[in-house]
Amino acid sequence: MENGKHVLCEKPLAINAKEAQSILDVSRRTQKFFMEALWTRFNPSFLETIRLIENKELGEIKYINADFSFKSDKPLDGRVMNLELGGGTILDIGIYPAFLAYMLLGKPKNILAASIFHPETQCDMQTSMIFEYESAQAILYSSFTSKSELIAKICGTQAQIKINDPWHAAQSISLIKGDEIKIIDNPTNGLGFTYEIEECHKCLNMSQIESKLWSHQNSLDLISILDDVRKKVGLKYPIE
Numbered sequence: 001m002e003n004g005k006h007v008l009c010e011k012p013l014a015i016n017a018k019e020a021q022s023i024l025d026v027s028r029r030t031q032k033f034f035m036e037a038l039w040t041r042f043n044p045s046f047l048e049t050i051r052l053i054e055n056k057e058l059g060e061i062k063y064i065n066a067d068f069s070f071k072s073d074k075p076l077d078g079r080v081m082n083l084e085l086g087g088g089t090i091l092d093i094g095i096y097p098a099f100l101a102y103m104l105l106g107k108p109k110n111i112l113a114a115s116i117f118h119p120e121t122q123c124d125m126q127t128s129m130i131f132e133y134e135s136a137q138a139i140l141y142s143s144f145t146s147k148s149e150l151i152a153k154i155c156g157t158q159a160q161i162k163i164n165d166p167w168h169a170a171q172s173i174s175l176i177k178g179d180e181i182k183i184i185d186n187p188t189n190g191l192g193f194t195y196e197i198e199e200c201h202k203c204l205n206m207s208q209i210e211s212k213l214w215s216h217q218n219s220l221d222l223i224s225i226l227d228d229v230r231k232k233v234g235l236k237y238p239i240e
Helices: 017-030 044-054 089-105 194-205 216-233
Strands: 007-010 034-037 061-069 110-117 124-132 137-143 152-156 160-163 172-177 180-185
Touching (some): 007 194, 017 216, 034 216, 044 152, 044 160, 044 172, 089 152, 089 216, 124 216
Parallel strands (some): 007 034
Antiparallel strands (some): 061 152, 110 124, 124 137, 152 160, 160 172, 172 180
């Protein structure tokens, strides 16, 4: 941005909210476009989920359950496991369940969290999170120790939605009302990165420095939530 370039930055955009704010300040000062590449925000199945919720198909959301878990055998000195590089599940994959709760319910009023750490690198290998809201809860999980189904559940007073496997890059959702299950297919173009790329081009063509769908404030809110999770579990990076 300092050299006149627009930026689409892989998530998470920074180690913590302080770093994130400094990046966003540069975007505003240079008037160059910046967006965190959180591709799930632009996924057609996720957009359909948002539409159904806004149309009150679910009633009032009461419960969200989402995880992101896989068995990792990455080297201990790589970015996944190395604390010097922001390693651990919270920033690498825990960001996805946290994103889902934030997008649907906003910033939680309270966070409970616990982690199991790697015996050598001390990065978090498993983290469980509970986000508490005024009248709802989200139970979220990330792990490098085992594989999960990768299905997200959003339960309301009238219906529920399952964002089908893999929910962060879904090809379909299931709308469940009583005994009725309606599958809504939204196959992606390619792997699914197309949609965030198109959003960038749209914003650039309109001379915007941020996306309205995934704004600077959205990114700052999300990394702040992850900061709070790390405080709860006692995970601090050496750079901090």
